[in-house]
Amino acid sequence: xxxxxDIAVEELQAYLGDYDLGxxxxxxxxxxxxxxxxxxxHTSRGNFILTLYEKRVAAADxxxxxxxxxxxxxxxxxxxxxxxxxxxxxxxxxAGRPAAxxxxxxxxxxxxxxxxxxxxxxxxxxxxxxxxxxFSLRRRNALSVDSWRALYRSAQGRADTVIAGLxxxxxxxxxxxxxxxxHDLPEGVIHGDLFPDNVFFLDTRISGxxxxxxxxxxxxxxxxxxCLNAWCFEPDHSYNVTKGRALxxxxxxxxxxxxxxxxxxxxxxxxxxxxFLLTRLxxxxxxxxxxxxRPKDPFEYYRKLRFHQxxxxxxxxxxx
Numbered sequence: 001x002x003x004x005x006d007i008a009v010e011e012l013q014a015y016l017g018d019y020d021l022g023x024x025x026x027x028x029x030x031x032x033x034x035x036x037x038x039x040x041x042h043t044s045r046g047n048f049i050l051t052l053y054e055k056r057v058a059a060a061d062x063x064x065x066x067x068x069x070x071x072x073x074x075x076x077x078x079x080x081x082x083x084x085x086x087x088x089x090x091x092x093x094x095a096g097r098p099a100a101x102x103x104x105x106x107x108x109x110x111x112x113x114x115x116x117x118x119x120x121x122x123x124x125x126x127x128x129x130x131x132x133x134x135f136s137l138r139r140r141n142a143l144s145v146d147s148w149r150a151l152y153r154s155a156q157g158r159a160d161t162v163i164a165g166l167x168x169x170x171x172x173x174x175x176x177x178x179x180x181x182x183h184d185l186p187e188g189v190i191h192g193d194l195f196p197d198n199v200f201f202l203d204t205r206i207s208g209x210x211x212x213x214x215x216x217x218x219x220x221x222x223x224x225x226x227c228l229n230a231w232c233f234e235p236d237h238s239y240n241v242t243k244g245r246a247l248x249x250x251x252x253x254x255x256x257x258x259x260x261x262x263x264x265x266x267x268x269x270x271x272x273x274x275x276f277l278l279t280r281l282x283x284x285x286x287x288x289x290x291x292x293x294r295p296k297d298p299f300e301y302y303r304k305l306r307f308h309q310x311x312x313x314x315x316x317x318x319x320x
Contacts, residue, residue, distance in 0.1 A: 005052050006095070040104075047104040080103050080104075107208060115246045122248060126252075128189070140216060155281045182268070184260065186221070193211060194226065232244040244318035248318050249318075257319075266308060
């Protein structure tokens with residue numbers, strides 16, 4: 001979440017005229033995240049989230065995201081639900097952008113997750129994967145291995161200004177992943193971006209999952225690898241195997257891995273680390289001046305990648 005597009009109050013009031021949401025009392029931008037412009041709306045009927053879809057999210061993909069949220073909720077997963085206009089439309093247009101309004105979820109994200117949080121995330125991720133097995137729509141992962149070289153090339157010339165030797169390190173890793181990336185693992189709907197700021201808690205209980213705009217059809221174990229990267233490293237970038245074991249235990253209790261998924265986990269974790277290293281590197285140079293968002297540091301994922309390169313066996317992540 002972030003704010004790239006400003007909205008005049010008169011423009012917003014006119015847009016809300018198509019909804020049964022009551023009178024607009026206040027609204028403010030939400031600064032966290034990097035993808036879309038998001039606003040918290042306070043109306044006489046409660047709180048809601050307004051999302052304006054920026055250029056990185058293709059307008060043609062938005063119906064997939066909206067349908068997925070409704071499908072997952074129907075399978076018992078707590079996630080934001082699109083609010084429809086009086087005419088039944090979930091998607092509109094505001095300030096020159098595709099726009100949608102969503103239900104507001106109570107809770108807050110955890111900046112320093114503990115073992116219990118990690119286990120809960122593993123359970124929720126498995127629940128998401130199982131709930132998505134009968135979702136009929138498919139969306140290609142636009143940020144999978146076949147897209148990484150183009151990302152690298154867009155930042156290659158300036159990569160060494162961020163970290164000395166980074167361009168060569170990425171080139172070497174990318175070549176190996178392109179050769180060794182698995183393609184025969186179980187697939188389904190993945191979240192693709194289940195970082196701590198996309199999971200809301202009330203105490204240690206998960207109250208909802210948000211920000212499904214990287215959701216797509218891909219290998220389910222790759223989504224687990226993304227979560228191990230996002231949840232199980234400490235601020236000094238060291239891997240916390242206790243947190244990793246808890247996350248994996250929570251997941252595997254609901255959806256056991258096949259032997260092939262276990263064997264592929266180290267490579268999937270390397271790929272997940274490189275994917276976020278590359279997108280952070282691109283954002284480091286591309287974030288527009290004046291945007292109410294701060295680009296995330298690529299160095300964090302460079303350190304994580306270095307750890308995964310030394311892993312020889314999935315047991316190093318906490319699988320017993």
